[in-house]
Amino acid sequence: MENVYLPHLTKIAEVRRETVDTLTYLLRFTQPGVARSFTFKPGQFVEVSVFGVGEAPIGFASAPSNGDGFEITVRALGSVTRALHRLRPGDWVGIRGPYGNSFSYETAKGQDILIIGGGIGLPPLRSLIEAILQEREAFGAITILYGARTPQDRVYKGELDRWKSRGDLLLLETVDVGDETWAGSVGVVTTLLARISVDPSRTIAFTCGPPIMIKFVIQDLLKLGFAEDRIVSTLERYMKCGVGKCGHCAIGSKYVCVDGPVFTYKQLKDLPEPP
Amino acid sequence: MGEQMAFRSIQVIQEDAVPPWVATLMREALVIGPRGGGNGDFQLAPLTSVEDLHLDYTHDLLPPMRYLLPPSEVLFRFHNGDSLALIPEYDERRRILFGVRSCDVKGIRYQGQFFHRDFPDIYFSKRAANAILISLACPTPPLPTCFCVCCDGGPVLKPGEGSDIQLTPLEGRYLVEVDSEAGERLVAKTPELFREATPADLAERNEALAEVDQKFSTSAYLARGIAKVTTDAVPAEIWEELAERCIGCGGCSYLCPLCTCFTIVDRSRDGTAGERVRRWDHCQSAGFTREASGHNPRAQKREQFKRRFFHKLSYQCLQREGRPGCVGCGRCVTACMMGIDMAAVLLRFRELGRKPKWGPPWAAKPKTSP
């Protein structure tokens, strides 16, 4: 029997700064067997250990087929993520997972994809975007809408430019508050919805971001005629064990770490407690 | 599913033969049996000699399940030297839990299902695999706070319900129902202490259990409570009325044989060495669901309180696991300072629509058998 509470060991290979409080880490397993066999799907997460401080659940931010480790993007918010930010390349990081369910984008093949991200909600969506782009021909139209609070708060600035420069998808960005460097749109991300045309009957919408943003995005998608099971989002909860045992993330009869964190709006609606 | 299970054998042991039998068991494994504690408390605790055995016991306030899921345990130690070493700590000591009540056996088996589901829990599994349960059925409820009859939690176990050996006290002797291979081996160690049960023995047991419902002072109306909760028929004011009495001590959860929530913390002086520990936790606290951002989706006491009862009477246990989340052991009735334990709450649901008449649950009339 495997010990699901015992982390695998990784070392930090690279650290990249995204914003003033957000860093992206490339982690590589130190055990070759684990490195070879580790797979995951976009939308899943790992429990990241800073030994001596604790664990935090962080979603995958890179596409699955890299084979050369994986990336996570971490905002310094609590004690573990703050401690993680003090680590340097070569330092140990424990990894348990992959846990949770995933964005079921395979069923969207042949259909259009609409991705709406807000602020720090972009990392799990990046994993999804990169996975989809690896099989671009399998999907119809791809539209990505991204909103950040300010231009400085945009994560993956390089990737956003690269995606924009591809000819085979539409990427629109906005910020809540602009500055002198920003030549793009200003306004909340839902304002971008008015500028695109989608066919709700053949589009799956994936959205991640601050709870308040998700609420309004879902409202607008419903108004556009999206069916409740064609809107896919993620649910945030305090998670501890990641394996459906400790009880912290339980809501109704579901465990966010096992039955989620990805839920359709149809499922979210039926939850007995508000997010 | 259709096959009626039967005990492997049904025997009898005289009362004065029990201590010698336990003495042989003590040579097999660590025997955790009923003994006295301070202040007249009873405990199911390691026996150091057969003289410690106190067969005339009620129950241990700490459920025996805690020998399989301790209040806190080290998951692994870590040491950061040239490379980082993680050393898990397992407990594979062989234990015989002797004198476990029927409700607690059911609880332990439900726990086993829970911990085995999805991602099996190796710590619980190892302890459970090395534990043998010798249970003690209850022809009379040991305590006025017991209400297992309302919850399908006892007072006696059927074959296949999880005991390795079930003892039922009769006049001067015990009925011994062997329900597993491990149990058979323990009885076979001292065959001279046992004899086959006769129809007269079985008749005495059946008579003792026939009227057992009448002997319970606490009524709990679990089925009605489940119905009310699952149909969300309990008004918000009632939840508020109950929840405002809760002081968040956690006693009901810590002592419940079916509660399993825990938290995980790291202990380390300077990060180079330390341990990761898991420790019991409970949902009747505000911090249970607070996120790193400070947002708490279950900040209100009323919502925390409601969660406990929905979890046990509906969501988790019924919907996910197919059985209620309460075996009627009555520990929460003892543990709750403010009178809002499972029995009191179910009684309150029953009184919905009437003015609340608070009183200790054991003052209610005994349940009449159908």
Added chain:
Amino acid sequence: MQRILTVCPHCSCGCGLYVLVERGEAVGVMPSVGHPISQGRLCMKGWTSFQHLHRAERLDSPYIRQNGTLKRAGWEEALTHLVEGLGAVRSKDGGQAIGVWASGRSTDEELFLLSRLASQGLGTTAVRFDPSLQSLDHIPASLVEGFRAAKFDEVQAADLLLIFGHGFPEHHPQVASRILKAMDEGTSAVVISPYRDLLAERAVLHLRVSSPEEVALALTEEEPSGHLRALWDEAKWPLVIYPLKSLPPDREARLLRAFESLLAKASAKVLLLFPRANSRGAFRWKGGGAASEPSGLKALLVVEEDPAAWNGNFRELVRGLDFLVVQDLFLTETAELAHVVLPAASFAEKGGTLTNTEGRQQTLRPAILPPGDARPGWAIAAEMARRLGLADVGSTLEEIQQGLSSGQVQAVLPAETACESPPERFATLEHVPNRLGWMWLKDTILRHTDDWQREHQDRWVELHPEDVKTLGLRPGCMVQVAGEGGEFQATLRISERVGPGVLVTPHHLFEGPVHIERAK
């Protein structure tokens, strides 16, 4: 799993609990069912009382300040340095310039030894036993000892409960439980407090006043005063309940004098609730003598309390000290200012006696070993006493306990210090602090108890909806509260449990009227 029966170290209820021990480590606690106080129940403080025991930050060796920083040292070095330091102050400024401050959970043996050490070893009467009880002299012995002083099980026997105060589930849960049970079973209760809490709502009469002492005094007078008078006269077995330290000492003194007069009713009893685990023990050891101001102190020994964390004037006091010795389980804010730090054993790592508020003397039993070189408080006090010249101090706990029963002590408590009042700036409200609440926010054990800390993350205050409107505030906004002794920021909650014109804080920071406005 072994179970060692001992006593909870927090409030003065004195619940019996078992420390659960596995392979030498305390893995949990559970209540004793047969114990007359706990009866199978504990509050959150009791249930979490093991969480601080194995924290990595436990002090495991003495420290001495060298070149401005605290460095690890051995006991011999630390004690020698301590004796030299105190001796130097004594020669220069006299013994009375040395203060000895014990803790609300110091055991009887520790209090006894510390007071002997102070008077005979150091020549000082500047001894403070339980900082939660600034003065003990105003508490009449008749209300604490003797048959008119009630025990917990008399709550159920009474036919009228006169409850002065609020917040019982926080500061004395076992009493709150018994009161609630009595009310459930039909006992009439009158609650006199500024806050309409759970008990007040169920009471037959709630007098929402901020001066309970006036109500008590009125009751002692001959003229009828309505409903309360009628209930009091009718009652056959009335019980008065009051948590000590809920009011400033002078007002509390008036209240307690009123209680004495109420005992003229032959069957009346009083249940005074001491705050901490051994406040009642401290009461037993109080003596006479002149009050001594803490200003004028040049050296101080602080045992297992953290005044730097909750007393705004303490750092000022420390600036005037030449020598500070702190004994504790963790490197507290006070310990960080010290010249010598001594590592102490916790309640689960030593023997001794604690007296609960009823006067019940109970035995602490060690369940685990203290970390590293940490030692029980009684052993530290005994060693210090010997080195200060007391040759006859016992070296085992038994010997010390024998000396205890025949010993006498002198202890005097300094009066509360006055503070500057802030300038007139904001709206003024009457401040009703939960004076007992400070203990639970700044208590050293609770500060190192994870589950407790996660419950008490928010600092909040409550205002009546009328006041919120008048002051132009919004529920949930941050407010600045200023009063004598300081200022703090808190989240504003709106509640009709508190009366208009009154600000209720869950913890006590300072006295008197407060000023409140929206935080910048």
